[in-house]
Amino acid sequence: MTWNLRRHEVLDGEQLQAMLHADPSSAAKAILLAAQENILDAQALLGQILLDGNGIEQDPVLALTWFQIAARKGHPMALNMVGRCHEHGWGCEADVTRAAEHYRLAAESGLDWGFYNFGNLLATGRGVNKDQARALACYRKAAQIGHAKSMNLLGRYLEEGLCCERDLAAAHEWYQRSAQAGDFRGQFSHAAVLADQGRIEEAVSWLKTALANGNLNFLRVSRNTLLQAVHPQLRALALDYHERASQLGNEADAAQYRALLRLHNRQL
Numbered sequence: 001m002t003w004n005l006r007r008h009e010v011l012d013g014e015q016l017q018a019m020l021h022a023d024p025s026s027a028a029k030a031i032l033l034a035a036q037e038n039i040l041d042a043q044a045l046l047g048q049i050l051l052d053g054n055g056i057e058q059d060p061v062l063a064l065t066w067f068q069i070a071a072r073k074g075h076p077m078a079l080n081m082v083g084r085c086h087e088h089g090w091g092c093e094a095d096v097t098r099a100a101e102h103y104r105l106a107a108e109s110g111l112d113w114g115f116y117n118f119g120n121l122l123a124t125g126r127g128v129n130k131d132q133a134r135a136l137a138c139y140r141k142a143a144q145i146g147h148a149k150s151m152n153l154l155g156r157y158l159e160e161g162l163c164c165e166r167d168l169a170a171a172h173e174w175y176q177r178s179a180q181a182g183d184f185r186g187q188f189s190h191a192a193v194l195a196d197q198g199r200i201e202e203a204v205s206w207l208k209t210a211l212a213n214g215n216l217n218f219l220r221v222s223r224n225t226l227l228q229a230v231h232p233q234l235r236a237l238a239l240d241y242h243e244r245a246s247q248l249g250n251e252a253d254a255a256q257y258r259a260l261l262r263l264h265n266r267q268l
Helices: 013-022 024-036 040-052 060-072 076-088 096-108 112-124 132-144 148-160 168-181 184-196 200-213 216-227 232-248 251-267
Strands: none
Touching (some): 013 024, 112 148, 148 168, 200 216
16 A cells, blocks of 8 residues: 655644554655655654654654654644653653643643643643642643543542532543543543442443553552452452553562462452
């Protein structure tokens, strides 16, 4: 399969991603040509595939270069990705202050991920002065335009009454929306609400979905939370969370899983 991106052809991110899914190597060549012909989305996506090594040799330094090229032209996701590179030291020395500046610009362009990432730095005081009220405003804006992770965080602020009036009904609604939009932390939060309401089977279903989607850090925290669950059906899922963490993690994760498995087998 070959791809032909004409100089003035406008391709959105979904089209470019579809190309990569169909034939990564050929698509990468076409994206490179399109980027060299100043197609803005292609320049941003070239940075992404160079960062990931998707259809092309991985090169974080060159990835950052292409993100910066697109960012200088105001591409929102490129601005966000320059921030990611500076936050994590991908292709450069880590500099969270520079990351914060690029996230702020991405947010000002209306990008949901820009709001989310800038909000995270504001919430933790990394690269900027800690400001929970501004963080909440960022999460709220991102949530309102459909960002699943921000929906969950907005729910947390509303549940705790952090820099806002406590509103459990609204918090629960945002957890549900986050879960339905695919965020594994939102799925866990929504499951906790359902469990408190006695809707155990629904809670178990969402916990299993979160288990399938969650990353290692999430699993490490959630497995211990589940061990403290009152309902036995929920507590039993702690073993599944430990097992998945052992598959993704290190020997310490594997050791915790083996210890819990032995305890589980003795109790049978």
